[in-house]
Amino acid sequence: MGEKRLDRARAVFVDGMGTASATSGVLSQLQGRIFAILYLEDHPLSLDEIAEALQQSKSNISTNIRGLVEWHLVRRVAVRGSRKDHYQAADDFWRVMQEIMERRFRWNIRQVIAACDETGRAAESAGATSRAERVFVQRRLQALRAFAAAVDAGIEAFARGETIAPTSLQKIQVLPGESGKSR
Amino acid sequence: MGEKRLDRARAVFVDGMGTASATSGVLSQLQGRIFAILYLEDHPLSLDEIAEALQQSKSNISTNIRGLVEWHLVRRVAVRGSRKDHYQAADDFWRVMQEIMERRFRWNIRQVIAACDETGRAAESAGATSRAERVFVQRRLQALRAFAAAVDAGIEAFARGETIAPTSLQKIQVLPGESGKSR
DNA sequence: CAAAACGTTCAGAATATTCTAAACATAGAG
DNA sequence: CTCTATGTTTAGAATATTCTGAACGTTTTG
Numbered sequence: 180m181g182e183k184r185l186d187r188a189r190a191v192f193v194d195g196m197g198t199a200s201a202t203s204g205v206l207s208q209l210q211g212r213i214f215a216i217l218y219l220e221d222h223p224l225s226l227d228e229i230a231e232a233l234q235q236s237k238s239n240i241s242t243n244i245r246g247l248v249e250w251h252l253v254r255r256v257a258v259r260g261s262r263k264d265h266y267q268a269a270d271d272f273w274r275v276m277q278e279i280m281e282r283r284f285r286w287n288i289r290q291v292i293a294a295c296d297e298t299g300r301a302a303e304s305a306g307a308t309s310r311a312e313r314v315f316v317q318r319r320l321q322a323l324r325a326f327a328a329a330v331d332a333g334i335e336a337f338a339r340g341e342t343i344a345p346t347s348l349q350k351i352q353v354l355p356g357e358s359g360k361s362r
Numbered sequence: 363m364g365e366k367r368l369d370r371a372r373a374v375f376v377d378g379m380g381t382a383s384a385t386s387g388v389l390s391q392l393q394g395r396i397f398a399i400l401y402l403e404d405h406p407l408s409l410d411e412i413a414e415a416l417q418q419s420k421s422n423i424s425t426n427i428r429g430l431v432e433w434h435l436v437r438r439v440a441v442r443g444s445r446k447d448h449y450q451a452a453d454d455f456w457r458v459m460q461e462i463m464e465r466r467f468r469w470n471i472r473q474v475i476a477a478c479d480e481t482g483r484a485a486e487s488a489g490a491t492s493r494a495e496r497v498f499v500q501r502r503l504q505a506l507r508a509f510a511a512a513v514d515a516g517i518e519a520f521a522r523g524e525t526i527a528p529t530s531l532q533k534i535q536v537l538p539g540e541s542g543k544s545r
Numbered sequence: 546c547a548a549a550a551c552g553t554t555c556a557g558a559a560t561a562t563t564c565t566a567a568a569c570a571t572a573g574a575g
Numbered sequence: 576c577t578c579t580a581t582g583t584t585t586a587g588a589a590t591a592t593t594c595t596g597a598a599c600g601t602t603t604t605g
Contacts, residue, residue, distance in 0.1 A: 195477025204387015294378025302371035
């Protein structure tokens with residue numbers, strides 16, 4: 180009964196991590212489940228073992244595990260005596276977080292900055308439009324850009340292990356003279 | 363040509379924010395586009411105007427805009443002389459960020475904590491299993507839980523506007539005596 | 546070298562998500 | 576009270592994503 184119970188516990192973990200991952204915006208549900216299986220195992224597992232444990236095709240595991248390795252959540256390790264690739268859950272969560280902050284959140288926030296910049300450039304030469312309208316658009320773009328840039332800097336600092344004062348973000352809100360116009 | 367150019371610029375912004383939102387894990391692409399349209403407009407728009415601008419059905423706009431309002435990214439405002447609902451982009455990005463941190467990230471991280479707790483409880487009574495195995499599982503769960511709890515606390519502090527030292531996260535890694543075992 | 550054991554790629558099946566138009570509900574106008 | 580204008584819900588269509596099994600390429604084994 181002991182083994183059964185432990186396996187039952189593992190299933191709880193796999194399910195929990197799966198649903199958590201599914202809503203994370205970073206990992207798919209299956210990736211969460213793969214990680215969960217590996218994390219509670221004290222030895223590396225092969226692709227087939229994972230596929231068996233999760234009742235998924237080997238190809239599906241193969242493609243999904245790649246993402247986990249890229250996020251440094253899982254390591255591919257060699258197991259002597261076996262030709263198969265084996266995988267092991269990583270335990271340096273801080274490293275993983277840095278990776279996610281850098282490659283996901285910052286990358287995303289930079290998209291916003293880029294959009295503001297591009298749009299600003301495109302709007303610059305909108306000749307016949309009323310001056311007031313152009314000014315309005317540029318102000319808004321500037322406000323969003325400033326906020327995004329502050330967030331970007333904040334994430335960078337955080338990822339570097341530096342101290343952050345979120346107050347700098349709170350200040351960046353509406354530009355002077357703007358709030359009256361929009362309502 | 364001026365108007366055309368400005369509209370072209372708006373399209374750039376709508377597209378940019380759309381793709382950024384699509385990969386954000388928080389907003390859908392359409393939600394990003396709706397926000398973009400509203401953000402560059404100096405007066406509130408009705409559902410139909412938004413639907414027209416984005417070439418989407420009114421019902422689709424209706425359902426998607428609800429999420430934007432919930433995140434406080436868009437406000438529903440009354441426009442005198444019209445019975446229609448009108449919507450306006452919010453400009454308090456810091457508030458929005460707090461909202462997202464609280465209701466999305468923290469909620470997500472709590473799922474992980476809950477999974478660890480549930481699993482720990484379920485594994486507790488795994489009688490016949492070897493003691494070493496049970497200890498191993500509990501240690502791992504504890505390590506993940508500790509990290510998640512630290513992240514949770516960090517986000518909370520950040521959302522409150524307090525200063526954060528990410529160092530506290532870096533310390534939480536592998537528990538003593540653990541790292542040797544797993545490899 | 547041939548055969549087997551792998552991991553990966555890919556076309557299509559299975560599934561989930563997003564979108565639309567119609568039905569519905571509610572409130573205001575006449 | 577009836578008719579109209581409006582936002583929401585919903586069933587099904589359109590689309591996108593995830594998953595599988597077969598095909599493929601590579602490496603190891605005999």
